[in-house]
Amino acid sequence: MAWQHHGLTCAPGSMLCALEAIPEGGCHELTLGSAPACLSVLLWRRQGSVRAYHNCCPHFSLPLNAHAGQFLLMGSHRLMCAWHCAVFDLHDGRCLEGPAKGMALESLPVAVVAGQVIRAEDA
Amino acid sequence: MSAAPLNSDPTVQSSPASNRTGYRSFQLGSFGFARDEYFVHVSWPAKGQTLTHTLSADAFLRALMRDVAWGFFYGWVNLDAVIGTRNLYGQVEMYAGRYYPAYRERGLDLTETFDTPQVMATFKAILDDWTNEGFDPFAAPDETGKSWLGIKNGHNRSAIERERQVCKRMPGLPGDAPLRTDASGYPVNRAFQDVPQDEPQVHAEPGFEADVHAFNLFAYLSRSDVTWNPSVSSVCGRSLACPTTEEYILPIKHGNDRVEWFMQLSDEIVWEVEDKITGAPRAKVRMRAGDVAAMPADIRHQGYSAKRSMLLVWENATPGLPEMYESGKLKPYPIEF
Numbered sequence: 001m002a003w004q005h006h007g008l009t010c011a012p013g014s015m016l017c018a019l020e021a022i023p024e025g026g027c028h029e030l031t032l033g034s035a036p037a038c039l040s041v042l043l044w045r046r047q048g049s050v051r052a053y054h055n056c057c058p059h060f061s062l063p064l065n066a067h068a069g070q071f072l073l074m075g076s077h078r079l080m081c082a083w084h085c086a087v088f089d090l091h092d093g094r095c096l097e098g099p100a101k102g103m104a105l106e107s108l109p110v111a112v113v114a115g116q117v118i119r120a121e122d123a
Numbered sequence: 124m125s126a127a128p129l130n131s132d133p134t135v136q137s138s139p140a141s142n143r144t145g146y147r148s149f150q151l152g153s154f155g156f157a158r159d160e161y162f163v164h165v166s167w168p169a170k171g172q173t174l175t176h177t178l179s180a181d182a183f184l185r186a187l188m189r190d191v192a193w194g195f196f197y198g199w200v201n202l203d204a205v206i207g208t209r210n211l212y213g214q215v216e217m218y219a220g221r222y223y224p225a226y227r228e229r230g231l232d233l234t235e236t237f238d239t240p241q242v243m244a245t246f247k248a249i250l251d252d253w254t255n256e257g258f259d260p261f262a263a264p265d266e267t268g269k270s271w272l273g274i275k276n277g278h279n280r281s282a283i284e285r286e287r288q289v290c291k292r293m294p295g296l297p298g299d300a301p302l303r304t305d306a307s308g309y310p311v312n313r314a315f316q317d318v319p320q321d322e323p324q325v326h327a328e329p330g331f332e333a334d335v336h337a338f339n340l341f342a343y344l345s346r347s348d349v350t351w352n353p354s355v356s357s358v359c360g361r362s363l364a365c366p367t368t369e370e371y372i373l374p375i376k377h378g379n380d381r382v383e384w385f386m387q388l389s390d391e392i393v394w395e396v397e398d399k400i401t402g403a404p405r406a407k408v409r410m411r412a413g414d415v416a417a418m419p420a421d422i423r424h425q426g427y428s429a430k431r432s433m434l435l436v437w438e439n440a441t442p443g444l445p446e447m448y449e450s451g452k453l454k455p456y457p458i459e460f
Contacts, residue, residue, distance in 0.1 A: 059289055060440055061358065066212030074240045082212045083440075084194030084287075085243050099194065099286045 003108055004122055006039045006054070016110065016117045017043070022050060027071040027079070029055060041108060042071065043117060044079075044090045050117050052110040053093055057081040058103035064088075132244035137252075145275025147252045151245045152235040154217055158183075158253050160273050165206050167219045167233040174231060176205050176219060181264075181271040184253060185374035188260035191246050192287060192352060195239070197438070198445065199378025201423060204402060207375070208242065212445075215242040222378075222423075224401055254279050261285065261349035263370035263431065266313075288354040295338045302338060303346035312368065314431035315345035341388070344368055344433045351426075353436050361441040370431040378423035380445040382457050383436060387414045390432030399423045420448040421455035 003010075010016075010032065022028040022045035030041040040055035040063055055063050059081065065071050066082035074080055077090045086098035093105035109120035136150040148157040155166040163183040166175045186202040193200070195215050201207035205223050209216040218234040220226025254260060256277030257270035270276060290300040302322075303309035311318065320342045327335040340356065344366050347354070351373050353365035369392055378399040385394075387410040394408040399421050408416055418424055426434075447453045 058291075060355070060363070061291070062361075062440055063442065066442060070213060072213055072239060080240050080243075081194075082239070085239060086194075087240075099289060101286060 003119060010119055012119055012121045014119045016041070016052075016119060019045065019048075019050065019112055019115050019117055022117070025073075025076065027073065029065065029069045029071070042079075042105075043110070046077070046090075048112065050110055050112055051090060051093075052108040052117075053090075054106040054108060056106065057083065057086055057100060058095070058105065059084055059086050059098075059100040064105075132240075132248070134241040135244050135248045137248060140275070143274075147248075149245055149249050149252075151217060151242065152237060153233060154219065154235070156249055163253075165219060169220075169226075169231040169233055174219070174226075178203055178206075180253065181258070181260075182374065184250065184258070184260045184271060187246055187250055188283060189351060189375050191243065191250060191283075192261075192285070195242070196377065197383075198380030199376075199399065199423060201376035201378060204376070207378075209378075210380075211236070213239055215239050217242065222400055222402060250283050251278065251280065254283050258282075260374075261352055263350050265370075285349065287352060290355055291358060293336055293338065293357045294343065296336050297333050303343055309346035309348060311345050312347065312431060314370070315368075318342060318345040320345075340366060340435075341433065344388070350431070361439060363438040363440050365436040365438050367434055367436060368431055369426060369428040369434050371428065373424075373426040376423045376425045379418055379420050381420050381439055381448060382455070383418045383438060385410065385416045385418060386435040386437065387412055388433035388435055390428065390430050392432055392434060393427045394418075394424050395427070396422050396424045417457050419456040420453070 017030055022043050024045055026045065028043045030043055032039045032041060042053045042055040042064060044051045057064050060083060062083050064079065064081045072080040072082055074087065079088050079090055084099050086100035087096045088105055089096050093107050095101050095103050109123060111118055111120045138148040140147050144159050146158050153168050157164045158180050161180060163178045163180050164175050166173050183202065190200045190208055195208055195210035199207060199209045206219045214236050216234050216236050220232030221234050226232045255270040256279050257268040258279055259267040259282040261282060288300060292299055294300040295302045301307060318341050322339050323337040325335055325337050347368040350368055350370045353367035355363050356366050357364040389412050391411050396406040396408060397403060398405055405422055410416060448455060
């Protein structure tokens with residue numbers, strides 16, 4: 001639940017991307033920092049609000065997508081990990097089905113301000 | 124006692140239950156799946172006709188169980204020599220005859236590509252409907268009933284919904300996957316009654332208690348309740364140690380999209396190794412305890428274990444590996460003699 005765990009230097013309030021970069025009802029992959037210490041973030045937009053998760057499946061600690069920027073959305077709010085088919089609820093990150101059941105994606109706090117997605121304060 | 128179908132996913136196309144057998148039939152794209160008392164019949168169109176391929180229902184259920192439990196795994200999961208799936212990581216190819224020259228050379232094969240969730244939902248629905256009460260597709264034949272045969276007779280959801288046991292770093296670490304015990308429902312398997320169950324003692328420097336750890340892998344494996352279904356017992360970056368217990372026949376022919384390393388920890392497995400594309404025999408490998416083998420990225424393999432044995436599969440989960448092998452950037456074998 002915290003950006004600080006990932007050692008990023010961007011301060012609360014820093015712009016992450018334009019809201020327009022995320023299609024309504026869709027996902028967007030954001031890479032922060034530079035390799036090897038970069039952080040991959042999954043952004044999901046729905047009805048004007050955005051949720052952000054560390055792009056890392058709690059099953060095998062692999063990215064949720066196999067191809068850059070391409071995520072497997074199921075219906076309006078579920079996402080399937082491309083590697084071993086764990087299904088997550090994008091409302092809260094909980095694994096609903098598959099090999100990560102009982103686990104959850106790591107949520108990262110963000111806010112939408114004036115058409116920009118920004119890093120919010122850690123909880 | 125009857126139960127409603129487990130999966131009501133709208134992408135699953137199925138028929139009403141047969142009046143004669145009680146089983147539903149399923150459709151995935153152009154592929155049809157039907158079963159009767161003994162057999163599963165897979166059908167597909169080719170050259171203006173409908174071809175059918177028949178498998179024993181128990182073999183089909185064991186194979187499909189692995190494909191589902193492994194999330195279509197790395198590369199190709201051949202349910203037998205004729206039909207199977209290829210994981211494109213986001214999409215899945217379903218094929219019939221594609222890697223069987225007698226079909227392929229006559230244009231009688233079919234390959235169709237689907238989004239992964241559609242194939243997963245369909246396969247789960249098939250497993251749910253066709254697995255009768257008392258039959259465990261993960262178990263060795265000696266450990267489960269014959270209720271796979273006959274007309275429909277209930278479900279066995281507790282068996283088919285088991286997930287692979289995975290750890291974040293290593294079982295037994297605080298906050299990680301637990302070790303297996305009698306109390307947690309993992310008795311020592313009948314074949315491993317002689318395996319010592321004592322655990323190693325670890326005396327960590329203060330402050331390192333959560334970082335230094337060891338456990339008795341043989342004891343852990345002796346309590347495995349499944350066959351041919353690796354768990355994950357250590358994770359170091361993209362390096363995954365996946366030990367498993369094996370008995371009878373690996374229900375699928377796994378076509379690799381990367382190199383897999385096998386370390387035989389106990390007893391013996393005979394591997395039949397074939398060319399991944401043509402199925403032509405490549406090698407027969409008899410692995411005894413202590414033997415190590417690398418399965419190349421251009422083969423498919425199937426194992427036979429007459430007595431329950433322990434195998435450690437070492438997997439490289441690095442994203443992008445399949446493309447590196449496909450492009451020739453990496454050779455299909457790790458060592459050049």
